Amino acid sequence: MSHGMVQLAYLVATGLFVFSLHWMNSPKTARRAVLAGVAAMTLAVLATWFQPGVVHHLWIIVAIAAGFAVGIPLSRVPLTAVPQRTALSHAFGGLAAGLVGAAKYFLWLGEGSSQLTAFRMTAIVAEVILGFVTLTGSLMAAGKLQEIKWIPQRPVTYPFQNVGNIGLLSAAVLIGLALVLNPTAGWAPAAFIVLILLALVFGVLLIIPIGGADMPTVISILNSYAGLSAVAMGFVLDNKLLITAGALDGSSGLILSIIMCRAMNRSFTNVLFGAFGKVQAAAAGTEERVYKAETIEGASQVLEQASTVVIIPGYGMAVAQAQHRVRDLYNELTKRGIQVKFAIHPVAGRMPGHMNVLLAEAEIPYTDLIEMDEINPDMPQTDVALVIGANDVVNPAARYDKSTPIYGMPIIDADKAHAVFAIKRSKNPGFAGIDNELYFQDKTFMLFGDAKAVVGDLVKQLSGGSGMH
């Protein structure tokens, strides 16, 4: 393939990538997005492969085959493991970028100083730092999400943590600067290796002080690091396709993390840099207050009488894998002519769009998944709000209690419904560690138990009772 043809292929691939992300704007066109993405990637791979300089075909085939062998099983993970998979994937992306950067450095080093211009060297240093930080950072994040034993879930803090981290980063940047100025000095290769090691260590230390539950935001930020390292690789290889694809990825990570921070009412910088510090544990409630528990029979009677039901799912539904039972409940209720909608909070669960995928998996039509801002005005006219494993996203304290970590976060107005049922296993608080006012309300009734079991029982009760109706 001539240079011109390769560039043309890259140009078309660039266009297809943009179209791919454009088509993600609606579920109707989204599957086309995957097609466009696959086509673009195939084009890019083939155009690169069939360049005259590329001759070791067997090597390429073996590596690609290995990629398929690992990639296919990785795509079959249960949906609850998607955050971990994404993190692992970022680690792989960071690894690839870092390795290519290192390979290019040692190659050009062998060819003399004319190759290692300041421009290229800057790009290589950026690529290597970003790549290897992403590698270990994402591995740590994946470990925390998978709740691997020897990776502490809780934020780990120790004296001089911030100072140490900043020192480490400064050291890496200084070495990088030295390398840009003297890329071919005798000490340069050794310094390059040290740079890599520092990046690897920094990745670990960056994530250690952040709690497992903050990982989704961290993953999104690592996503944009992975994109930026692809951009840097584009600068190293003088390849515009890499720059564009990397920038698209980088913006995506950045925007998703901004959206998450907003919905949690935390500033972007607070998560990025405040993460160095220790997460402030909320004070436990002072007085013992009373919950009203309700039986399955009672709850199903109330549900049967309702004409509008809003189901508010949260992290607990994901953990319990209760989505299929929830679908059965939805079917039972709609069969009776009851209008059932789902209220989706932007940060319900542990990753953006978490509830949507789970409920879509259970074949609930997405037109019944309503965003918080749209459903809140209807809550006062709702007969029953059924909270399934959600906690922080329905906590009214967010509206007024300045001392709580969730103060100012927009919530779903479950407390405005005529009656509230809440399914959870215990009296423990949610992710933010604070008591939930909603559960002490007069009109709130608790259904204690695992979400899957409780919803299953409700369905059994309703379907058994439906004959007698």
Add this chain to the structure above:
Amino acid sequence: MSHGMVQLAYLVATGLFVFSLHWMNSPKTARRAVLAGVAAMTLAVLATWFQPGVVHHLWIIVAIAAGFAVGIPLSRVPLTAVPQRTALSHAFGGLAAGLVGAAKYFLWLGEGSSQLTAFRMTAIVAEVILGFVTLTGSLMAAGKLQEIKWIPQRPVTYPFQNVGNIGLLSAAVLIGLALVLNPTAGWAPAAFIVLILLALVFGVLLIIPIGGADMPTVISILNSYAGLSAVAMGFVLDNKLLITAGALDGSSGLILSIIMCRAMNRSFTNVLFGAFGKVQAAAAGTEERVYKAETIEGASQVLEQASTVVIIPGYGMAVAQAQHRVRDLYNELTKRGIQVKFAIHPVAGRMPGHMNVLLAEAEIPYTDLIEMDEINPDMPQTDVALVIGANDVVNPAARYDKSTPIYGMPIIDADKAHAVFAIKRSKNPGFAGIDNELYFQDKTFMLFGDAKAVVGDLVKQLSGGSGMH
């Protein structure tokens, strides 16, 4: 200014141009758009000017001063003359692009063949053809819009028009191709001049067969030609800022013309290439039908009784410059607690957004200017629809009569209001040349006369009568 600083300035200017157009998405941020545009342009001009090679400062100052001297008065034209001004401006843009292309060609010609690469030569040919076609085409369009005597308003057709035009264009393209292959041949400079002449002639012939009323669409297309010629100049000068700004302009012209075509229910290709042919005149109505005329007194009584009035302005309001009287009418009616809205059809008037600027000029709040799709559902509940100089955009024939040129065009449902008043000067048809069913309806009453005069009389009647109320 070093090369790096110049490029940085261009980079920032590129970003500012994008922001400028982004801010045009709402009237609230639109004035910021102008600021960003001016800042970007100033940056680009200064960065270019202060390059080391640029030494003839007096020349530049004189040319810029002349530009200000002509530009300032040109910006003070009445709003009804905006289409002509825009066309004239495109002519200037085309001229500048064409001249720079020609200058570059003769410069590089003097410097030998190594400068005139095939790539650059292709770009120069494209720039020159686009530039000079835009020049004469836009002048013709401006002339037709200004209704200059010796430029025929009506479409001019003659035998072999299409064949002749296509032949001319092919000749220009062939000469261009020859120039790309042999940019430095002995005949090349002469061929280059011929190319310019052909482009100039083609611009005239392209517009002659198109009627004056189709000019707005033509202007938009010429807008995108002007943008594309700037893109070509960017390729010639190896300047990314030119490419970006030109592409922004090119997409704008294209999108506006697509919007216009859609709203007129004509295909884009029909306007682009169908324009070569003769516009089919619609058959005149066969039977003489009866209009009911109404007096100013009668109309103002009905208006006073109404609780909702929708005013539907059209080209006639623009011609009569009646917008200030319309504002007075709006004030009189709203003073009485009557709800008054304006229904804005996307192609009312003679250019996109025409009605909006005129009504904004008359200080009518833009929140009362309602787009067609939004106001149509409310029309059946409207007491009075007041049509001021609109015709095609309220013609119900568009819904069912396949033989009319406007068949399929979405219209404003004036005929669904409880009563309709229509202000026009005569029984003549509108732009599409067909009778308007609406005027023969039982509930429609005509107010014959110039829009400005009639609305003025209505206002006088209402304000005079308001004391007796």
Add this chain to the structure above:
Amino acid sequence: MTQRSVALLLGTALLWAAVAAWPAAVGASPAPGSNAPASAAETEASGAAGHGQETSDSWSMVFVLLLSTFIGIGVIARVSRLLHTPLMSITNAISAIAVVGSIIVTGTDFPVHIRIIGAIALFASMTNIVSGFLITDRMLKMFKQTRGEAKS
């Protein structure tokens, strides 16, 4: 914007890109010539645009064109319909970016006849810039949201 028109526009952009880049694609001794130091030196001598320090290859420009077209489509399609008339005049002013080329042709030490051509081009672009931005601002000033605002 519907999918169809986006596709149409992408098609146009690609077509244009292909035309612009064909010499590069068929390998007909394109920009490399302009990248060689020899010709760069010539460019320097003639004081032309790039001042010979760095010139970019044709493919970069094609990429820039494609990306800019995407941005243009995305941004313009979201411009409020209210503002289509001012949009026409502001893009008109922006397209007068041809001023950059005009300044170089006018101000560099070229033969007088070339500079005269340049000066005419500079005058024409400057007219567009000045009148385009001024008239846009004049129109935008008129758009008032509330009656109070409109009155004051």
Add this chain to the structure above:
Amino acid sequence: MTQRSVALLLGTALLWAAVAAWPAAVGASPAPGSNAPASAAETEASGAAGHGQETSDSWSMVFVLLLSTFIGIGVIARVSRLLHTPLMSITNAISAIAVVGSIIVTGTDFPVHIRIIGAIALFASMTNIVSGFLITDRMLKMFKQTRGEAKS
């Protein structure tokens, strides 16, 4: 997206651009070296990415970066909230475009240790591509608009 976050993102893009382009901006003998035929020949010999036919200057790349970032912001901000999880996995697959660099390092006639590094990188990117697109498609298949569609 609010104005504020757009501004934030533009700022980030410009910052990054400035970092990437500083050698060019301060004139510290940057890309021209790579444009010179001598080094181009070396590149050809080493069979690296560009195959020495054309290399673009650093500024072109910075422009491409800026424009791509704009496109990214525009496109991503309009992705349906419903699809944020699949969005994360599709961008994940797209960022594996690093595969391009990996193929060159693996397949060109470089010393074996370099190629081994390349092969690991190629394996890693390929894993991301395959698993990223497959899982995205798997998730998207689940989104059904109507009950009938959901049932069938």
